[in-house]
C-alpha cells in the first residue's frame with residue numbers, strides 16, 4: 001500500500017522516503033542539496049553558507065537560481081521520478097545581521113520550505129507564507145514547540161538527544177509523545193536517524209518525517225575536509241561528546257576533532273548562551289571548522305560516497321524493516 005501523505009502540505013508530499021536532509025553549517029552547498037533532491041528527499045542548506053565578499057552580488061541569490069535551474073532540468077529529463085523540493089534554513093538569532101536581506105531573497109525565489117532555528121519570529125513566518133512557502137521550526141522541547149506554533153510556524157523539527165550540531169537532550173520517545181498530545185501538524189524528528197530502521201521508528205513515534213544530517217557529511221558532494229569525512233566513517237556513538245563550550249549552545253561533536261585541537265573531551269568547561277554569534281565578525285570560527293559537529297548515528301556510515309547512495313540504502317532498509325514488522329501484525 002503506498003504511503004498516505006495527503007495530510008501533509010504539498011511541499012512534503014510524494015517524497016521517495018519520508019526524509020529531510022538537514023541543513024549543515026559550512027557543509028551543505030548547492031551540489032549536496034541538488035543531489036539530495038534528485039535522490040527524492042528534501043535537501044536543505046543554511047542561508048548563511050552562501051557568503052560573498054563585501055560589495056559582491058548576494059551568493060544566496062546565485063545559489064537559489066542554480067538549484068532551481070538544475071532541478072528543473074532534472075524534472076524535464078525524468079518526469080517519472082521528479083526531484084523533491086528543497087529547503088533553506090534561516091538562523092533567527094539577533095547576531096545574524098543578514099536575516100532581513102536573506103528573507104527577501106528567499107521570498108523572491110519562492111523557496112518552498114523554510115527551516116528556522118534559534119528563535120521563532122512572526123515576521124519570518126510571514127515572509128515564508130508571502131510566497132507560498134511553509135515553515136518548519138527547529139525545537140528541542142515542548143515549550144519551544146508551543147511557542148513556535150503560536151508564532152505561526154506550520155510544523156516542527158523535533159531535535160532529540162543524539163542529534164548532530166546543536167542538539168536537545170530529551171529522548172525522542174518523550175519529546176514526540178509530548179508534542180503529539182496537542183499538535184497534529186507536520187513534525188520531522190531528528191537525532192541519530194542514519195538508517196531506514198530508525199526512520200521507521202520515527203514514523204512509529206508519530207513523526208511524519210525523519211531529519212538526517214551527519215551521514216551526509218561523509219559524501220562526495222559535502223563541503224567538508226577529507227579528514228572530517230574520514231572521521232565520520234571511523235567513529236561511532238561513543239566518539240561523540242555533548243558540550244556547550246564551542247558555541248554557547250549544547251551540541252554534539254566528534255571527540256577526535258576536540259582532541260586534535262588540544263583539548264580533553266572528558267573535561268570541557270561549559271559556556272554561557274551569550275557567547276553565541278552568527279555574525280560575519282565572529283572570532284571563533286573554530287566550532288564547525290576545526291571542532292567538527294556530528295550526531296550519534298554515524299556508526300551506520302561505512303564509507304564516503306555519493307549522497308544518493310545514502311538515500312538508496314535508507315530506502316531499502318526502511319522498506320525491509322516495515323515489511324518485517326507488518327508481518328508481525330498481519
Ligand SMILES: Cc1cc2nc3c(=O)[nH]c(=O)nc-3n(C[C@H](O)[C@H](O)[C@H](O)COP(=O)(O)O)c2cc1C
Nearest residue numbers: 022024025046117163164165192212213214293295
Ligand atoms: C556539522 C553540523 C552542522 C549543522 N549546522 C546546522 C545549521 O546551520 N542550522 C541548523 O538548523 N541545524 C544545523 N545542524 C543540525 C542539523 O540540522 C540536524 O538537526 C542534525 O544534523 C540531525 O541530527 P543527525 O546529525 O544525528 O542526523 C548541524 C549539524 C551538524 C552535524
